[in-house]
Amino acid sequence: MDSLITAAARALAAGDPLGALKRVALRDDAPALALRGIAMAQIGDLVRATALLKSAARAFGRKEAVARARCVVAEAEIALVSRDLTWPAKALDAARATLEAHGDRINAAHARNVEVRRLLLIGRLDEAERMLATLDAAPLPPASRAAHELVVAGIAIRRLQTKSAREALTRARHAASEADIPALMAEVERASRLLITPAARLIARGEQRPLLLEEIEALPASGALVVDACRNIVRDARLAVPLATRPVLFALARALGEAWPGDVPRGVLIARAFRGKHADESHRARLRVEIGRLRAEIRTLADVKATKRGFALAPRRACEIAVLVPPVEEQHPAVLAFLADGESWSSSALAIALGASPRTVQRALEQLAAAGKVQSYGRGRARRWMTPPVPGFPTILLLPGALPGD
Amino acid sequence: MKRSAAEILREYGPFPGAEQVHGVSFDGRHVWFASGDKLNALDPASGETVRSIDVAAHAGTAFDGEHLFQIAEDRIQKIDPKTGRVLATIPAPGGGDSGLAWAEGTLWVGQYRDRKIHQIDPETGAILRTIESSRFVTGVTWVDGELWHATWEGDESDVRQIDPETGEVLEVLAMPADVGVSGLESDGGDQFFCGGGSSGKVRAIRRPR
Secondary structure, eight states, X not given: OOHHHHHHHHHHHTTOHHHHHHHHTTOOSHHHHHHHHHHHHHHTOHHHHHHHHHHHHHHSOTTOHHHXXXXXXXXXXXXXXXXXXXXXXXXXXXXXXXXXXXXXXXXHHHHHHHHHHHHHHTTOHHHHHHHHHTOOOTTSOHHHHHHHHHHHHHHHHHTTOHHHHHHHHHHHHHHHHHHTOHHHHHHHHHHHHTTSXXXXXXXXXXXXXXXXXXXXXXXXXXXXXXXXXXXXXXXXXXXXXXXXXXXXXXXXXXXXHHHTTSOEEHHHHHHHHHOOSSOOHHHHHHHHHHHHHHHHHTTTTEEEEEOSSEEEEEESSOSEEEEEEOSSOOSSHHHHHHHTTSOOBOHHHHHHHHTOOHHHHHHHHHHHHHTTSOEEESOGGGOEEEOOOOSOOOOSOXXXXXXXXX | OEEEEOOEEEEEOOOTTOSOBOOEEEOSXXXXXXXXXXXXXXXXXXXOEEEEEEEEEOSOEEEOSSOEEEEETTEEEEEOTTTOOEEEEEEOSSSSEEEEEEETTEEEEEETTTTEEEEEOTTTOOEEEEEEOSSOEXXXXXXXTEEEEEEXXXXXXXXXXXXXXXXXXXXXXXXXXXXXXXEEEEOSSSEEEEEOBTXXXXXXXXXXX
16 A cells, blocks of 8 residues: 555565664654564564554554554563563453454454463463463464464463473474474474473482473372472372461471381471471470371371381372472472462462461562562552463564554 | 445455555556566456566556556656566655556556645656545546546545546545455546455456446
8 A cells, every 4th residue: 555664564574674664764654653663573672662553553543443453462462572561451352352343363363362471471371271262273374373382382381281282382383383483483492392301300219300291290190199399289199188378287298208118207307397406395296286287187198107206108099109399499489389380379368378477478579589480560469479481482572464454 | 526335346366476466557458466576467357367577566556558667665667568677767756655547648646644646757756746635545547537546544445536636526436344445447448446455356346437
């Protein structure tokens, strides 16, 4: 419709953002602003890109709803990639509805994909999964399809479903090579490495070995009783007892699990559970109480037997006890164990769950955030915490075209 | 002003390798349409594309009886349709050039978002005069002394005849919703050929008499 815009859009589609900019650098009409915004985003200047797309959306006329909606989707994707989670989700949803109403199926699907990625990023797995189910990926061009499959894989990995994760990653690899975008292919490879990188350590009969995601998934089915220090649960194939809210009980279970089939002296248990250096009579009394509580919690899975010098675990059904610990032991394992479910938490909910003071939890979260182990979004009471997203998260931009009638 | 719905007589395409149709023109036998990096000749009787010329083709196309004119980026190329060679280029009026037509020794260029039609000197590109429209201008064509142009704003598009002196709208043929006209050319008789933008189609509509 407009020669220079057409030429610039073609340059952009061919992966030449500088060529696109050259053609429309001096123009301030709506399509030129939109193209400049997308080109700037691809060059990596996300701040300038956002400003340009905003003014483009304003400059498009009343009748150019589709073009304006595409600007909004591009803006949302940039916000997502720059981890700006304050960006209004409602605007994205409205833009998607506009694109759908005008038959722009590709960009509507792209918008939906951005919405799902946002939910995954903020740790709303159930919602992300539900929305994913409504998304038809078929009309998507290869690049967006690859991004879509990465999201599917990301959810599967968080849910410890390695088979579906592997299948999604295979589809992602095909789509990425079809799209022929090196950055996207690298993204898929990075995500795929998670399946061949140890995700935890296994301690059994005094020996340690690294464990792949797949092996972690298979562990409960192997008939072993698993004391999982990544999520603070004790489980076998049939039953899981969460102890995340009972850090002392979990510490005891873990110490007993690590020593199995041997026993653990009282002094060691006291040191690990209460962090006490010397065991006096009051500690011994408290240990008896806590062992009694643990016994009640896990009674269907294992018995806790008294020995001459301390206690030992005796599994009811399982023939083996395995302790699962993170690849690297972290500070504040109890906090991380909660966040390991991949959902987002408020610090006050964490404090209640942990039975700790809000200040203590806040301090732990801040230390973990400084170490890059957790991240937050939102402010004040709305602030939520979660572990950084695992895979599935293309940082690459796959912005929609922003031309009217194009 | 007369207002009616455009009557679509026939649709051609989409054509393989041509994602978008920009300008259209007619040389008496074939419809030429610009598809980004090619000018393609379409036989309107059979609906087949019979040949193509590898040349940058981003917007309007015109035919002066001997040469093709094609807008690419910010210039207008003069092309020998027999050899496909670019014989000369002149600057386009600049910034958002859209439709192109030939009439009585001069070129007419639509400026999309500026809602203007410029008459320019085909030798130098100098602007001779400018007509204002009330809509975004895409294709432009002359037939029997009538100036017609296409408009496309968002999901609304029409083909309209305007008074070349005053710019007054004389007749409007409204396209169906979400059917856009990117390029326009008369066949000299009862039809207009319309480029369909990203639909990748060329449409023939009836010219009212």
